[in-house]
Amino acid sequence: MKKFLFLFLILVLTNEAKALIEVDITRGNLNPLPIAVSPLSIDDSSKKSFEKILKKKNIGSEISLIVEKNLKTSGLFNPLNKDAFLQASDIAHLKPRFEDWNLIKAQALITGKVNYVDEKLRVEFRLWDVLAGKEMMALAFTTVPNNWRRVGHIITDKVYERLTGEKGYFDTRIIYVAEEGPKTRRIKKLAIMDQDGANNKFLTLGNELVLTPRFNPTSQMVTYLSYFRNLPRVYLLDIETGMQEVVGDFPGMTFAPRFSPDGKKIIMSFAKDGNSDIYTMDLENRIVEKITNHPSIDTSPSYSPDGKFISFNSDRSGYQQIYIMKSDGSNVKRISFGKGLYGTPVWSPRGDLIAFTKLHKGKFYIGVMRTDGSGERLLTENFYQEAPSWSPNGRVLVFYRETKTDDKGKGFSAKLWSIDLTGYNERLVDTPTDASDPSWSSLLSN
């Protein structure tokens, strides 16, 4: 027994002496991940078929370009220049020569091919971890040839999710108000496009003024406000079928109808008896319920993703500030305390942040804060900008900005811009006309 104890003590002591050295790595770089997007290969007969149908010379390269552009736009990836690629693109069924991709500093690689099968477009792609020399993902999609752009977006979503850990936002659309003409006689139409600005379509003719379109988070349904014979009306529009219906007439000032997270209710503010409060309407039975009851102006309501809370802005403190309350209107709490005026609060789909517009010393800011009001960060500053709308993964905001068109301050132009949560990746979203009031859809392919 003594012998055993002696051995035990020696073991313990020696183990202590050989304690494993631990090093804590708490910082890293935020540089975009170098990724190689090898053009999707395509055989000659498929190439000819697609050229006939889509009028595109090489649909494989076109899809790869979409993936590349999406990844670059996200700010999280750095797609490498194809001229530097050492291995040819025809490697869909081969294990890549990782040393070649290592040489050009790629950390991830996308390979794949396109085929024309039974009058359909079939795409296979693989994502490789170049440093580990391993396949990370292999998927195939089949769809009608006209959907080729969506295939590019879906591939990007899958790659983005696999490498960043959060869902992508590329297979989505943005609905907005397209504007034309001088500021005093502005023609406003409802328009929709893919998130990258492609496939732009006008949904209304511009006869009536349209405002604040908002997507239903669960479907391709949109609610918006339009003036019919000078009376504000709330409409529902099904993007897929084009069917439209009137939810109701709301006399007086009506603002920003928005869906509840389950898509069953609309929340909005309108003025009744000279006082603006927040109301909800059940879309099944059309019952309207008053949520706030305060002599101040309460506007811009937005649900939290779990539907339990509502953020809104109110001037009940004397200045316009952001408040949150329970969805039944109880427990109202002010959360913005910074200098300036705060408006258009929008709850992030992730639930952790609220985006807002801030006006301070004549400048407009788009910013975010935590849901308790802490951690306020101003992402972008300009002469006039507002109406942030979240991407479905809660990483990017799209908003509109008005800029003066000449040095004397005459004329103006309104355009859509996007910015991510870092505040560094700000981009203009291409639209054929001036644009305002954007709303980002949820993912089309869930």
Next chain:
Amino acid sequence: MSLPFLAKKPIDLPPIVSIELIQITEKTNIPFAPKAKKTLEKIKEKEKKLVSEQAPPKKVKKIKPDSVPMPEDDINKVEKIKEDKQNPEKIDNEVKQVSEFEKDELFDPNNIAALIDKSKIENAETINKTDKVTQDQKKNIENVGLSLSEEDALKAQIFGCWSIPLGLPYNENLLVRIKLQLNPDGTVSQSEILDHARMNKPGQGFYKVLAESALRAIKLCQPLRVPTTGYERWKELQLNFDAREMLEG
């Protein structure tokens, strides 16, 4: 309650203990002598010469870009993926997460065997070295951990290699602990994710992404910036990757 194995003849531990004891008994607190330094440098030079004479750098045969076929196994794998995992008729939204990556982190008897073999060689080398240069070893044992500057150098190197996946939530417990077996030149002979079971658990997608990014950082950083002396001290190292501070902003 009885512990039957106590009554039996002990346990096959003495060889391990004896190795450790030998190392400890040969250590003293004598400061590093200048004479020994010269001796050490001479030996190092000799070793360098030996290495350059015996093992010239291996020339990698250049292979033409398009002529590399997949090994048979890989072709079979590709076919299998097509048949089993992909649905050609509709858009397949399910991400097939290939298990190859995890396999490396799982138990592999061959790898362990290889490791044991290596450790034998390394032990032998260590014993030989201790026979030759005792004072250097003595100094190493004196310092159990890495010095602050050594740790800072290593951290700074890995900070530069680690691309943090920005999509990860900052409010979740996402700590990835990786144990490394290092070669004397700082290259990694073996890496093991200590909580590898989490990699395959449902709902742990974030952990998997973080672990993969950490492994990429280690691979990218090789050879690691380790101290030039005291291999015994740092031949095993644990890196704790924690992105919360960065993600929180």
